[in-house]
Amino acid sequence: MARILITSAIPYINGIKHLGNLVGSQLPADLYARYNRARGNEVMFICATDEHGTPAELAAAKAGKPVEEYCREMHATQSELAEGFRLSFDHYGRSSSERNHKLTQHFAGKLADAGLIEEVLETQVYSNADGRFLPDRYIEGTCPNCGSEDARGDQCEVCTKQLDPTDLINPRSAISGSTDLEVRETKHLYLRQSTMRDKLDQWIDSKTDWPVLTTSIAKKWLHDGDGLRDRGITRDLDWGIPVKRGTEDWPGMEGKVFYVWFDAPIEYIAGTAEWADANGKTDADWERWWRTDKGADDVKYVQFMGKDNVPFHTLSFPATIMGSGEPWKLVDYIKSFNYLNYDGGQFSTSKGRGVFMDQALDILPSDYWRWWLLSHVPESSDSEFTWENFQSSVNKDLADVLGNFVSRVTKFCRSKFGEVVPEGPAYGAAEQAVIEALQARLTTYQTHMEAMEIRKAANELRAIWTLGNEYLQEAAPWSKFKEDPEAAATSVRFALNLIPFYAILSEPFIPDASKTMLDAMNTAPGWPDSVVDALNALPAGHAFTVPEVMFAKITDDARDEMQTRFAGKS
RNA sequence: GGGCCUGUAGCUCAGUUGGUUAGAGCAGAGCGCUCAUAACGCUUUGGUCGUAGGUUCGAGUCCUACCGGGCCUACCA
Numbered sequence: 258m259a260r261i262l263i264t265s266a267i268p269y270i271n272g273i274k275h276l277g278n279l280v281g282s283q284l285p286a287d288l289y290a291r292y293n294r295a296r297g298n299e300v301m302f303i304c305a306t307d308e309h310g311t312p313a314e315l316a317a318a319k320a321g322k323p324v325e326e327y328c329r330e331m332h333a334t335q336s337e338l339a340e341g342f343r344l345s346f347d348h349y350g351r352s353s354s355e356r357n358h359k360l361t362q363h364f365a366g367k368l369a370d371a372g373l374i375e376e377v378l379e380t381q382v383y384s385n386a387d388g389r390f391l392p393d394r395y396i397e398g399t400c401p402n403c404g405s406e407d408a409r410g411d412q413c414e415v416c417t418k419q420l421d422p423t424d425l426i427n428p429r430s431a432i433s434g435s436t437d438l439e440v441r442e443t444k445h446l447y448l449r450q451s452t453m454r455d456k457l458d459q460w461i462d463s464k465t466d467w468p469v470l471t472t473s474i475a476k477k478w479l480h481d482g483d484g485l486r487d488r489g490i491t492r493d494l495d496w497g498i499p500v501k502r503g504t505e506d507w508p509g510m511e512g513k514v515f516y517v518w519f520d521a522p523i524e525y526i527a528g529t530a531e532w533a534d535a536n537g538k539t540d541a542d543w544e545r546w547w548r549t550d551k552g553a554d555d556v557k558y559v560q561f562m563g564k565d566n567v568p569f570h571t572l573s574f575p576a577t578i579m580g581s582g583e584p585w586k587l588v589d590y591i592k593s594f595n596y597l598n599y600d601g602g603q604f605s606t607s608k609g610r611g612v613f614m615d616q617a618l619d620i621l622p623s624d625y626w627r628w629w630l631l632s633h634v635p636e637s638s639d640s641e642f643t644w645e646n647f648q649s650s651v652n653k654d655l656a657d658v659l660g661n662f663v664s665r666v667t668k669f670c671r672s673k674f675g676e677v678v679p680e681g682p683a684y685g686a687a688e689q690a691v692i693e694a695l696q697a698r699l700t701t702y703q704t705h706m707e708a709m710e711i712r713k714a715a716n717e718l719r720a721i722w723t724l725g726n727e728y729l730q731e732a733a734p735w736s737k738f739k740e741d742p743e744a745a746a747t748s749v750r751f752a753l754n755l756i757p758f759y760a761i762l763s764e765p766f767i768p769d770a771s772k773t774m775l776d777a778m779n780t781a782p783g784w785p786d787s788v789v790d791a792l793n794a795l796p797a798g799h800a801f802t803v804p805e806v807m808f809a810k811i812t813d814d815a816r817d818e819m820q821t822r823f824a825g826k827s
Numbered sequence: 828g829g830g831c832c833u834g835u836a837g838c839u840c841a842g843u844u845g846g847u848u849a850g851a852g853c854a855g856a857g858c859g860c861u862c863a864u865a866a867c868g869c870u871u872u873g874g875u876c877g878u879a880g881g882u883u884c885g886a887g888u889c890c891u892a893c894c895g896g897g898c899c900u901a902c903c904a
Contacts (some may be wrong), residue, residue: 269904312903392902411902474833474899481830486901517904564898595832596898638833639897646839649853658868665863671861712840730868735861787833806864
């Protein structure tokens with residue numbers, strides 16, 4: 258039995274996430290977690306909300322709430338939505354937790370002890386009206402290059418020229434519009450990750466099986482220009498983890514907090530500690546996942562994330578781990594994803610364009626979304642959500658191929674034999690042929706799931722469902738029944754046995770439907786290590802019930818209505 | 828500007844280290860079945876693999892240029 262540690266990139270706190278966010282990390286991570294649990298592996302699956310940073314403060318201010326209260330409420334909301342999508346986290350933590358405070362400060366202390374922290378005096382733009390330092394992109398003004406009036410402090414979107422905030426003509430705060438800005442000196446801590454470049458480079462080179470998307474981004478950062486640059490890990494903000502060196506104050510850093518990208522990945526570890534706290538476990542119980550000196554040697558650690566998160570997970574976080582000099586677990590595999598677009602463009606929170614997690618669950622059950630999203634997950638390039646495609650997948654794959662299979666088998670049995678598994682002679686050549694086909698496809702399915710080739714796994718699963726319909730067509734128990742009811746009974750018994758088999762294989766993709774199938778068949782088997790045994794599991798005389806329609810189809814009218822509703826406003 | 832990814836049938840995508848007639852699902856056409864959510868099964872029509880060159884006995888697969896789409900570019904997270 259293997260031990261698998263799984264983390265999903267932690268979603269930012271400032272609002273409800275859209276389907277693109279969901280499919281880019283949490284959903285595939287959940288698929289992998291469910292699969293590994295089903296195979297009998299010991300799984301620790303951690304996610305959390307990422308709560309610090311300027312946008313969180315601004316979102317709270319906009320909502321008219323103290324930032325702490327805002328984050329607590331949004332965490333509750335996101336937790337609820339995660340449950341709605343059946344994301345099976347062992348713990349859904351918060352980066353603002355006490356555990357993360359302690360651990361982040363601990364890492365900073367260790368890095369400082371190792372000589373990897375440098376204090377840097379820099380100048381930044383301060384807004385008197387807003388009472389805060391402004392990140393570069395929160396400063397707007399006229400572009401000195403093209404004259405556009407909405408250039409940002411980091412780059413002009415019109416002419417794409419890279420800018421420095423002080424380049425802007427008539428600079429103003431993007432938050433308040435105030436022009437009462439001044440340049441102030443402020444001291445910050447930098448992580449000297451440039452000194453670890455060669456070590457990180459070798460480490461990345463050793464990961465030959467990682468997706469190209471992952472390694473190419475890491476390589477770019479390692480070798481672009483002068484190579485990996487040092488990175489500021491503190492900010493002048495109120496909301497965040499106070500800068501401390503371990504448990505000691507850090508002279509000169511009073512009133513400053515750690516930068517969200519320093520503390521966010523540490524929350525993976527802290528979140529596991531939160532799990533222990535929440536479940537009456539000891540420190541040893543979470544440390545055996547993270548400390549190679551305390552039992553984590555045999556752990557396989559897999560991270561899931563969108564491509565925008567790759568630099569932090571391939572470079573900054575490993576630099577933190579390695580630089581600490583302590584035996585923390587490093588990631589073994591990074592599965593990264595491209596973006597999901599929406600109907601010919603991008604999802605847009607501000608324009609209300611696209612489907613957000615809460616809306617999705619209002620419209621249709623989570624299994625519908627899970628199936629479409631996972632079977633179209635943007636693995637090799639950006640992919641696109643269209644309502645036609647969604648409707649076709651749901652109606653064809655779920656309703657027609659799987660749902661209708663369950664329906665036709667159970668209803669036929671009920672009308673001819675009652676709601677019990679009929680007997681009939683032993684399986685013959687026809688059944689044997691199906692068993693062999695299933696065994697081959699099951700092996701392929703497992704290979705894809707283990708390799709996290711999600712689209713291919715979904716295709717294989719669909720092909721496994723199709724085998725049931727092919728069998729029925731060939732066996733035609735409705736014809737046999739007229740001359741040889743016993744032979745028909747065997748066919749029906751075999752087909753009924755396929756239902757729990759399908760339920761188990763499908764569970765990582767569509768957990769609710771899986772449960773419906775198992776409940777209807779009144780059974781709860783484990784993973785089918787042997788297809789023959791699995792298809793003999795339900796004996797003659799076993800009672801079952803005919804389930805309700807498992808997947809209602811999406812009509813053209815409903816589809817058109819949703820397409821209009823979520824088109825957004827320009 | 829630089830880097831990376833991507834362009835294969837109407838649509839969504841597979842195509843392992845270059846090797847005989849380029850595959851799947853959906854959509855379309857035909858046939859069959861009638862147990863089932865007018866569902867299912869079988870057969871079948873669609874592609875000079877973005878364009879132009881090059882390497883090779885042989886290229887969707889490697890190289891170059893160009894065209895199109897996307898992402899990243901370190902103070903949004």
